[in-house]
Amino acid sequence: MDKFEQTMESVAKKSPKEQADLIADFKSKCPCPSCPTYNNCASKASEKLFCVTGKSFMCISDDKGCSCPQCSLGKEVGLKHQKFCIKGSEMAQRYENTLWGTSLNR
Ligand code: SF4
Ligand code: SF4
Secondary structure (H helix, E strand, O other): OOHHHHHHHHHHOOOHHHHHHHHHHHHHHOOHHHOOOOOHHHHHOOOOOHHHHOOOOOOOOOOOOOOHHHOHHHHHHOOOOOOHHHHOOHHHHHHHHHHOOOOOOO
């Protein structure tokens, strides 16, 4: 089990209120708004924390680079993927890799 899977397991054991508080805390720390790919549409829709929430809903499709690899929050929870606003959440990208028979990059 890698760091991300351990994080998910520990989050799953928390109460719904604790989970909601944790997500709100992560969202407040997410530096996506300073990324070149982030745009006004996403800002107006309060979209952030795409690594957890998944793809941007109708706002972001133009890839201008991704700041996720430099994100301390991403390192803290053990993310291995990036460009979550366009490609989907960490969980979705891992599942896609599994489906297509590639590795989880353990
Ligand atoms: S997920 Fe990555 S590419 Fe998308 S806005 Fe956040 S830092 Fe930028
Ligand atoms: S890894 Fe990317 S989407 Fe997740 S909190 Fe950091 S900047 Fe935001």
